[in-house]
Amino acid sequence: MSNKGGSNLNDTKANSSTKIEPSNAQPEIKQDNVLTLEKSIVDKLVSEFGDKIKIAYVKPLRVRVEVDSSDVIKVASFIKETLLFDHAESVAGTDYPKGNYIEVVYHLGSYTRDELAAHVLALATRTSRDNSSLPSLVNIYKSVEYHERETFEMLGVYFEGHPRNDRFLLPEDWADIPPMRKEFRIKGR
Amino acid sequence: MSTEFSNETLEKNSNNTGLQIVKESEEDRLMTLSVGPQHPGSGHFRFTVKVDGDYIVHCDPDPGYVHRGEEKMCEYRNFIQNIPHLERPVIHDSNNITYSYSLAVEELTNIQVPRRGQYIRAIASELNRQVYTLYWLAIYGIFLGHSTMFMWPTGDRELFIDLLEMLTGARVTHAFNIPGGVRNDMPVGFSEKCLRQISYFEKRLVEYENIFYNNPLMRQRTEGVGLLTKEDAIKLGVTGSVLRASNTPYDIRKAEPYDVYNEIDFKVQYMKSCDCFARAYVPFLDMKESCYIMRQLIDKIPQSGEVRAKLQPNPKGPAGEAYRRVESGRGALGYYIISDGTPKPYRVKISVGSFRNMLALPHLLVGAKLADMPAIYWALNYWPVEADR
Incomplete structure (x- = not known):
């Protein structure tokens, strides 16, 4: 029996006399307005993947x-291992009937690199509306698990x-x- | 003695008595329990747990009992009409859930918020943070069997609601933040009343700490329970107090300061112990820090000026997209809005802290004792209505 999340009566020694000490060291977060970090992220991606990727925009922090x-x-995998964007904040699927495609956007953030704390990298990919299927990122980003499941039921995109x-x-039902x-359509609208 | 009751002995005996003996299989040892959605202990959220004796071996969350389709509803209304229904997922924190929406719409439609409007927004947002956190603390107290901790925050929350009523005109759902600023200016005498309330509340916080956080029983039920290491917290992508309790100082107000937060001096509150106690104590530290922030906001607010930018009847901008976040009572709250150039958004995606923190629930519950379930579940700062949207 693993006891990973649980407690054991023997090892829980409640001691109300010890003073509670919140942590004090503060993170150092720098920001600049000339998009240097954004451009360096883009440069790394372009030098690795070349014309396989398309940079849609480079805005401050996005x-x-x-x-x-x-x-x-x-x-x-490259974004996670090399650029250190370590978690997904949201996965948003959008339906475009005019172009006959569904777009899924992963918004990725970083807790481990302080200078990336304000940045969000949007990774977008597309699939057709008729046979909607995309590879799942759950093995790379564990945090997308429920988001992808929500996208599956809300847009019908199957995640392999x-x-x-x-x-x-x-x-x-x-x-x-x-x-x-x-x-x-919502009824009555 | 033990062999007397083994299956073989029983089988032998059954030949004489004619009784049918059913062997116990591994599955029979487990019992499936359904928690919620009616039971107030889970708050409109259902999850099933399988227990082996005292220990939970499997947990399966089943949200959606209060799913309202907020994201779909947004596509039928224009940017201003969306505000009142968007705050329904978290009525106790309604100023924060409309805050990031307003920021995203302002980015899309290119509206500048006047300085006084930005300050009033921040004051309303901090007041709502107190209201939400006090409500959460009351529930956490009662589910650990501490009824005083239910009564006190509920009573003190009332005073903050009175302040918000004075400021916005509504007690719980304010619809106060709009793209371009806030609906109305501060009434006369609001600052003084607010400062008086903060002084009173800071004294009460000391009493909360003495009666609840220093209570040996509360410590016993939370310390060392439900450990979420820093690596796991980052891997699961949790946010807010759950993340900061796992030794990660990350707060959107500091990481990506919006409006006036880069002019305010405050510290990111976090703890290193990674257990339920830390998760319960970080919101308390947040309330303390929030009092400190509010004093500065009231001190620094420009004494006169506009509180909202002039809007077109149907504000719209060029086609594009925006992703903006604020720090709410439950962590980062982001809006991803796609506009196709019309006054109605093409797609609105709400990324809420509760939905992200839900992933930590099976992770923490598997291997824990069933008796620790309320302490672990409520320490996640989980708000089912917000998660379902």
């Missing part, structure tokens, strides 16, 4: 990278390699198309 779904695992492409927020697709 960079957006677009990749083909076949390269998304390689690019995501995800442990559970399953109902999450919707009712158990939901028998309609994925509700975030544009052809799903």
